[in-house]
Amino acid sequence: MNTQQKWIAYYTILIKEILRFTRIWKQTILPPVITTSLYFVIFGNLIGPQIGNMDGHRYIDFIMPGLIMMTVITNAYANVVASFYGSKFQGNIAEMLVSPTPNWIILAGFVSGGVARGMTVGVAVTVVSLFFTHLQMQHFWVMVTIVILTAVLFSLAGLINAVYAKSFDDINIIPTFVLTPLTYLGGVFYSIAMLSPLWQKVSLLNPVLYMVNGFRYGILGVSDIPLWVSYGVIMAFILMLGGYSMYLLNKGTGIRS
Amino acid sequence: MTTALDIQGLRKTYHNGFTALKGIDLQVEQGDFFALLGANGAGKSTTIGIVSSLVNKTAGKVNIFGYDLDTQREQAKAQIGLVPQEFNFNMFEPVVEIVVNQGGYYGIPRQEAFVRAETLLKQLGLWEKAREQARNLSGGMKRRLMIARSLIHQPRLLILDEPTAGVDIEIRRSMWEFLRKLNAEGTTIILTTHYLEEAESLCRNIGIIDKGELIENTGMKQLLNRLDTESYVFDLASPLEHLPATSSNLCHCTLLDPTTLEVAFHKEHYSLNQVFSFLNQQSITVQSMRNKTNRLEQLFLELVEGNKA
Ligand SMILES: Nc1ncnc2c1ncn2[C@@H]1O[C@H](COP(=O)(O)OP(=O)(O)OP(=O)(O)O)[C@@H](O)[C@H]1O
Numbered sequence: 001m002n003t004q005q006k007w008i009a010y011y012t013i014l015i016k017e018i019l020r021f022t023r024i025w026k027q028t029i030l031p032p033v034i035t036t037s038l039y040f041v042i043f044g045n046l047i048g049p050q051i052g053n054m055d056g057h058r059y060i061d062f063i064m065p066g067l068i069m070m071t072v073i074t075n076a077y078a079n080v081v082a083s084f085y086g087s088k089f090q091g092n093i094a095e096m097l098v099s100p101t102p103n104w105i106i107l108a109g110f111v112s113g114g115v116a117r118g119m120t121v122g123v124a125v126t127v128v129s130l131f132f133t134h135l136q137m138q139h140f141w142v143m144v145t146i147v148i149l150t151a152v153l154f155s156l157a158g159l160i161n162a163v164y165a166k167s168f169d170d171i172n173i174i175p176t177f178v179l180t181p182l183t184y185l186g187g188v189f190y191s192i193a194m195l196s197p198l199w200q201k202v203s204l205l206n207p208v209l210y211m212v213n214g215f216r217y218g219i220l221g222v223s224d225i226p227l228w229v230s231y232g233v234i235m236a237f238i239l240m241l242g243g244y245s246m247y248l249l250n251k252g253t254g255i256r257s
Numbered sequence: 258m259t260t261a262l263d264i265q266g267l268r269k270t271y272h273n274g275f276t277a278l279k280g281i282d283l284q285v286e287q288g289d290f291f292a293l294l295g296a297n298g299a300g301k302s303t304t305i306g307i308v309s310s311l312v313n314k315t316a317g318k319v320n321i322f323g324y325d326l327d328t329q330r331e332q333a334k335a336q337i338g339l340v341p342q343e344f345n346f347n348m349f350e351p352v353v354e355i356v357v358n359q360g361g362y363y364g365i366p367r368q369e370a371f372v373r374a375e376t377l378l379k380q381l382g383l384w385e386k387a388r389e390q391a392r393n394l395s396g397g398m399k400r401r402l403m404i405a406r407s408l409i410h411q412p413r414l415l416i417l418d419e420p421t422a423g424v425d426i427e428i429r430r431s432m433w434e435f436l437r438k439l440n441a442e443g444t445t446i447i448l449t450t451h452y453l454e455e456a457e458s459l460c461r462n463i464g465i466i467d468k469g470e471l472i473e474n475t476g477m478k479q480l481l482n483r484l485d486t487e488s489y490v491f492d493l494a495s496p497l498e499h500l501p502a503t504s505s506n507l508c509h510c511t512l513l514d515p516t517t518l519e520v521a522f523h524k525e526h527y528s529l530n531q532v533f534s535f536l537n538q539q540s541i542t543v544q545s546m547r548n549k550t551n552r553l554e555q556l557f558l559e560l561v562e563g564n565k566a
Pocket residue numbers: 257271272273275276277295296297298299300301302303304342
């Protein structure tokens with residue numbers, strides 16, 4: 001395939017992915033928007049004023065970046081794991097496997113689909129957040145790049161999960177037992193400065209912490225972590241998971257007998 | 258002449274340790290209409306799966322129009338259109354999108370893919386359903402959808418794995434016409450089927466797989482000529498009391514019921530004309546006649562039976 005044909009294959013997958021999640025928007029876009037709005041109401045408006053300031057910001061302002069990030073993470077992941085597993089389950093992954101589309105384009109297409117869903121829901125949640133607080137955007141490009149890179153990372157993780165999944169149950173295991181704990185403990189709701197030195201150290205092992213803090217820096221200009229460390233950790237994970245995804249696709253794990 | 262498909266020493270052992278292919282050698286020439294026959298579980302779909310990159314091979318070489326599947330996979334894949342045995346499209350996607358997207362995976366621009374999809378869906382009688390979700394199609398329509406999908410990139414080699422399973426007679430005939438025309442226009446076709454009259458009427462060459470081995474690979478005519486006895490069933494105008502005594506041991510008669518006579522004879526030494534003159538002598542009037550079984554079916558059973566020994 002020449003470059004133009006590869007490009008066509010790529011956006012065919014991307015368009016298909018976008019159509020998929022918009023066709024079922026009641027399952028993919030609406031629920032996270034409702035959940036996050038509840039967080040804003042409960043933690044931001046009702047409980048927040050009792051908590052006072054965190055890192056020099058109102059509590060609602062402090063958690064807003066974390067909540068948006070959490071939404072982006074879950075949705076990017078959920079999109080790829082559901083779509084890729086669905087194509088395995090229905091067999092239509094074969095449509096791509098028989099074609100000359102190279103594996104890296106297939107990977108790029110699915111990951112971009114995950115990013116698109118993450119961003120769509122992320123923007124929707126951000127719009128809702130404006131009812132409760134105002135968006136500061138101290139460092140616009142930091143905010144945008146961190147959120148996109150994070151969406152890429154978790155889209156890759158979703159794809160790997162889908163490759164190994166043998167049933168619909170398997171696509172919920174990682175989100176429930178890994179993703180949710182990591183995000184809740186990743187500094188979405190608190191600054192790790194509040195923790196004892198030991199737990200601060202433990203928290204530093206949590207990759208989500210670096211993403212939430214990088215994003216918070218983009219919006220509020222404050223972070224528990226130096227910015228370059230955030231970028232470094234995210235990029236390292238992307239390279240690792242991306243490389244591993246390619247290995248799995250080339251080998252045909254879970255998709256070719 | 259170019260070889261459309263060249264398979265050498267193809268072996269496949271699945272993860273569970275089952276060896277489905279035990280070394281297949283098979284050549285299909287460009288322009289051929291080739292039947293790949295075999296009982297359930299013989300290894301037809303496994304062979305097709307390997308050729309179309311859906312199954313990893315254990316050993317062997319596959320060449321498609323001269324492109325090596327290992328070293329020139331992209332070019333090799335671009336030559337093939339596949340209609341798999343099982344429905345494998347996204348049931349929730351609209352029909353036309355399934356076909357257009359498939360074009361995208363071959364690098365065909367969307368607008369062009371749409372034009373081609375319209376032509377194909379019209380030819381296959383699916384255009385009225387173009388906007389329906391695929392799950393709303395009937396079984397026979399789903400098969401035709403897979404044919405349309407497989408042709409969007411105008412492949413030189415079309416491989417169909419039981420395309421007419423569960424398709425009604427009328428549609429089956431129109432599918433045959435469609436495939437014949439495609440073949441006449443230059444597309445090489447490989448087809449598997451359990452309807453042997455379908456293979457007989459469509460295909461010029463034939464391969465028979467049994468338990469992972471190719472036990473026969475020849476021309477359809479040559480194969481049919483190998484059948485040395487012909488058996489016919491005659492429906493008689495009036496009941497016969499007893500079996501007519503035949504003068505020749507080259508022709509054998511059996512009375513199935515008073516008005517149904519079965520006649521079997523050696524093709525080389527006897528002819529239908531002789532059968533009829535004999536019946537005339539006996540003043541037996543035949544109202545209608547038919548082949549006892551499909552001839553290919555009879556041969557197929559003999560060959561597979563022979564391979565058991
Ligand atoms: N994924 C798999 N894992 C293990 N064994 C398999 C797998 N797929 C097929 N087989 C086995 O390989 C053998 C050949 O199967 P294949 O599907 O190629 O047969 P076939 O000739 O297409 O049969 P049919 O006419 O029923 O479609 C069968 O015994 C089957 O059980």
